Amino acid sequence: MDQNSLPPIQTTARDDAVLKALVGFVRAEALQPGERLPTERILAERLKVSRNTVREALTRWEGLGLVERRQGSGTYLKAAVSPDMLHMPLTLAGGNDFTSLMQTLEIRRALEAEAAALCAERASPADIAEIERKLDIMEQAFRTRDGMSSEEDWEFHQAIYRVSGNPLFEQIIAAMHELFHRFWEHPLGVRDFGHASFPYHRTMYERIIARDPQGARAEALKLIATVEDDLKRGAAKLKLSSQT
Amino acid sequence: MDQNSLPPIQTTARDDAVLKALVGFVRAEALQPGERLPTERILAERLKVSRNTVREALTRWEGLGLVERRQGSGTYLKAAVSPDMLHMPLTLAGGNDFTSLMQTLEIRRALEAEAAALCAERASPADIAEIERKLDIMEQAFRTRDGMSSEEDWEFHQAIYRVSGNPLFEQIIAAMHELFHRFWEHPLGVRDFGHASFPYHRTMYERIIARDPQGARAEALKLIATVEDDLKRGAAKLKLSSQT
DNA sequence: ATGCAGAATTGGTTGGACCATTGGACCACT
DNA sequence: AGTGGTCCAATGGTCCAACCAATTCTGCAT
Known part of the structure; x- marks a missing residue:
């Protein structure tokens, strides 16, 4: 049997869905790097997910350098985002x-x-x-x-x-x-x-x-x-x- | 005045501390890629931080491809880690x-x-x-x-x-x-x-x-x-x- | 041995609470 | 006008306790 004909189904992928929605939002609002995006609380409410889930998603984006969070201030876009971007985390193992x-x-x-x-x-x-x-x-x-x-x-x-x-x-x-x-x-x-x-x-x-x-x-x-x-x-x- | 003489100070960085501790653990136990690391709950207890904090830290590592999480099974090391690793996340806008x-x-x-x-x-x-x-x-x-x-x-x-x-x-x-x-x-x-x-x-x-x-x-x-x-x-x- | 149901384990999610930092508003004093 | 101080609301950071969902282990029936 061809195993490729039955790709694994996607039951839950909450934080990915959050990021996808966020990409849509950024494009819809035409947000530029430097601008602030909605607060975590608002995102959680609007997307009908827990704030923790929103936070996990934003943590991923922060790790990729797409976003910067400033406590007491907000979360700011740091780079352009697009639906089909590919992330390539380069890791240079210390060594000497x-x-x-x-x-x-x-x-x-x-x-x-x-x-x-x-x-x-x-x-x-x-x-x-x-x-x-x-x-x-x-x-x-x-x-x-x-x-x-x-x-x-x-x-x-x-x-x-x-x-x-x-x-x-x-x-x-x-x-x-x-x-x-x-x-x-x-x-x-x-x-x-x-x-x-x-x-x-x-x-x-x-x-x-x-x-x-x-x-x-x-x-x-x-x-x-x-x-x-x-x-x-x-x-x-x-x-x-x-x-x- | 030289603006470089007053760099911003660094106060708290809980999840960074968690990752640092985790690097130490991996080295102490000589964990190889593929091996399982402790439960989130255990880490939270041992490090005296909330499980949420542990999760944020692990989410970052997952984003860097250092670790893989499998629900119901555990969190597994995917690559060698070292204290002086350098990460350079690169996101490419893919056209089709x-x-x-x-x-x-x-x-x-x-x-x-x-x-x-x-x-x-x-x-x-x-x-x-x-x-x-x-x-x-x-x-x-x-x-x-x-x-x-x-x-x-x-x-x-x-x-x-x-x-x-x-x-x-x-x-x-x-x-x-x-x-x-x-x-x-x-x-x-x-x-x-x-x-x-x-x-x-x-x-x-x-x-x-x-x-x-x-x-x-x-x-x-x-x-x-x-x-x-x-x-x-x-x-x-x-x-x-x-x-x- | 084998297979299967159920329990235990583990990451994923939720909601709610509180803390720490930020930035603006307002005020007193110079 | 400007300087510094205080207060307050907004926002990200952390914590807790519980439950959900996928996986793995266990032990019983066959």
């Missing part, structure tokens, strides 16, 4: 910090190279102008502050992900970026962290405007390689691998 | 049109190639034996059922991600896989979907055992390319691009 850092870079290396290649294929003249603008801002910041242009650097990269035409690149790499910087807020003893990557931003840009996907990919790989080198230097310097 | 499907493949192309290369570099003899086992199972299923070996096919790929040594590959690609199959359960009109990719599984395996990262990468790219072709054929056939 160096390993985790390196793992985020392995993902980023793969995606950064692909995004650069796609960008070189698909960029419109307007896209190129935007990328160049971000590149100029970054180089300016790099020179005036001598290094430490991480904010502008990141904006340049984001522009490329956007031009790749695939929003998944930006979302996933952004997650890697945040994961990375949770360890690396103050470049572990490596004073000129990021210095080495600087020239490759412009060379990557040049391969993009030349509509050279393979070249752009190669430059992106070189760029990530310098970051990996910086990381290895920091690890060797601090021997930070001793944890728990 | 041709473009979205293609976008998941672009991500997968980048990651699959990188994972295959890393696998070729790092696979131990035991790893290779495991991959070969999965490959044999898949080829067997393919021949007996003539096509339609998607389950075994997926297991083969997962084995490769695991051997890559970076758990993020499996987590992210699994999300892409789910996003893809949410709308592709029955290969939209393409009867022999996946047929074309079949031979590349073995060629990829051969490059891996040959410790040839670039070769493995190339075979992975060919494999994904056949899937993209299948997708394009399905799209042209059904013109499925009309969807909300």
